[in-house]
Amino acid sequence: MPQHQQKTKFPGVYTDKDGKFFIQTEFGKDRVTGKRVRKKSRVDQHGNPFNSAAEANKELTRLKYEYQQSQGYSNYRMKYRQFMEEHYIPYYRTTVEHSTFSVREKNLL
Numbered sequence: 815m816p817q818h819q820q821k822t823k824f825p826g827v828y829t830d831k832d833g834k835f836f837i838q839t840e841f842g843k844d845r846v847t848g849k850r851v852r853k854k855s856r857v858d859q860h861g862n863p864f865n866s867a868a869e870a871n872k873e874l875t876r877l878k879y880e881y882q883q884s885q886g887y888s889n890y891r892m893k894y895r896q897f898m899e900e901h902y903i904p905y906y907r908t909t910v911e912h913s914t915f916s917v918r919e920k921n922l923l
Contacts, residue, residue: 824871835864837874841881853877860908898923 819828819836826839834856841851855873857863864870903922907915 822867822870824867824874826874827867827870829867835867835870837864837870837877839874839878841878851881859905861905895923 818831821828822835827835827837829835836854836856838854839852841853843849844851855877858869858873859876864873903919906922910918
């Protein structure tokens, strides 16, 4: 029976059966809900797929750092405006063309 994922030299970084890189890790337990906090991704923070194990490891390191900075807490009291300004709009800006973003920007908040 063939394996569907293989380890790389970086812990938490794997290749799938097509040779594409992805990250998979568990950060621990959420201090509020008690649920496991797991992350699996095939793309970096800008939505670009990983081209190497080193790129995937760099993203995994960034995610671990962010989790450590939050001290294991998710922000359950985040307001809509804060989410849009800090997370969604910066991501959305990188996924559409400049002209599309400039037309839609005023409707995002």
